[in-house]
Amino acid sequence: MTRKACVIGWPISHSRSPIIHGYWLKRYGIEGSYERLPVKPEDLSGFLARLRGNGFVGCNVTLPHKEAAFRVVRTADAATKKLGVVNTVFERDGELWGTSTDGEGFIASLRNDLPDWQVKGRTVVILGAGGATRAIVGALVDEGAERILIANRTHARAEELQRDFGPRIEPRDWTEAPRLLGAADLLVNTTSLGMTAQPPLDIDLAHLPASAVVTDIVYTPLETDLLKRAKARGNPTVPGLGMLLHQAVRGFELWFGTRPQVTPELYDLVAADIDPGYRR
Ligand SMILES: NC(=O)c1ccc[n+]([C@@H]2O[C@H](COP(=O)([O-])OP(=O)(O)OC[C@H]3O[C@@H](n4cnc5c(N)ncnc54)[C@H](OP(=O)(O)O)[C@@H]3O)[C@@H](O)[C@H]2O)c1
The missing domain is CATH 3.40.50.10860 (Leucine Dehydrogenase, chain A, domain 1)
Incomplete structure (x- = not known):
């Protein structure tokens, strides 16, 4: 049949x-x-x-x-x-x-690209708090992330994630984002910035530790400007297409x-x- x-x-x-x-x-x-x-x-x-x-x-x-x-x-x-x-x-x-x-797709993509890297005990900085962010936050909490700092243009949406997913979620102001990167073991862009036909994601990466993993869930283009810049300074990167395939x-x-x-x-x-x- x-x-x-x-x-x-x-x-x-x-x-x-x-x-x-x-x-x-x-x-x-x-x-x-x-x-x-x-x-x-x-x-x-x-x-x-x-x-x-x-x-x-x-x-x-x-x-x-x-x-x-x-x-x-x-x-x-x-x-x-x-x-x-x-x-x-x-x-x-x-x-x-x-x-x-979506959440398991996000985690599976990370695992596939970086098999030796674990979420457990890590500090994650997330840019954005839109529809796709909820599933990613849920999966990161389940995987044992220690702190999840969320900077979003609309602060209330990051606060809502804290209400729903608990105290490991820390809502932060969008303007704070460049400074927050100093604490990141993992940086995730979940905004639509950097997507084809959308405004660029202009964020200074100067504070980001060289060992921090950088992933962007935007997959058009396949390698966003954020990923290019992160790769050029030696950070491990995970492109967004993997999440789409694994979900x-x-x-x-x-x-x-x-x-x-x-x-x-x-x-x-x-x-x-x-x-x-x-x-x-
Ligand atoms: N790889 C995958 O499998 C996968 C899965 C789902 C989504 N995606 C991609 O992820 C992206 C987001 O999707 P979504 O469904 O979560 O979209 P969404 O619900 O519309 O959320 C968009 C996010 O981007 C932020 N944003 C938009 N314009 C901004 C600007 N000018 N300045 C600062 N922040 C801005 C929004 O902030 P505000 O809250 O302030 O509006 C919000 O956090 C899209 O590119 C989508 O294609 C990929």
Whole structure:
């Protein structure tokens, strides 16, 4: 029987998920399909109600549906309950369940690129407190980060993360960010600054220790200016595309029954779609 999955969003044309899941379906010889479907916000609950009837074993949920889908499906785990969003929906025992895989994607990408580096006991500086930050903060807390300093333009959003994730989260002013870098074992950019067609992330790295790991969840461009500057001064860097690839692993396993691998070949495939001039 052919198993069908999809990604839904509004708009949806930018999603790279079909490339990722299509690659795995082929690699593992699974009879299945994964399509991209535009679903308007007002059609979301009806779409999910008909998901199984339309022959789908599940779907990925992207902007702007992550919160609305959370309210429609059953929540699969405590971590997702805390996030209030789902990006992966699957069917079990006749019901629709939802989970969030962004946090594990973030951690898996770090582990993949820096296998000897541990989050436990470290100080993390995060720039930004938007939608993607919640999952990353949740995962960093679960991994045992000691302090998580969050500088965001809108201070209240960083305070909200402290309220939800506890005293290890320290909200800081956006203007403080360059100085905070002095304490960082890990620096994470979760703002949209530095993304193609967005303003640059102008942050002075002078205080950043040379050993600090720098990661940027922005993956268009593949190597952001932040990563370039960090690499030039000798910091280990982890690009954002790895998080996107690793967050897809659990959904594929839930729908198609095989835990897939994020291979260099897959990385190259998606990287070349983002930047046709990409060379490993
Ligand atoms: N690698 C992956 O798998 C992955 C996954 C998810 C997202 N992403 C990428 O992560 C980025 C953020 O996504 P998101 O969904 O979290 O977006 P979001 O909810 O819109 O949050 C945007 C963040 O950027 C900050 N920001 C925007 N413009 C700014 C400016 N001019 N100055 C200072 N801060 C500014 C916002 O601050 P305020 O709170 O003050 O507005 C907020 O913290 C996007 O580039 C997205 O593509 C990557």
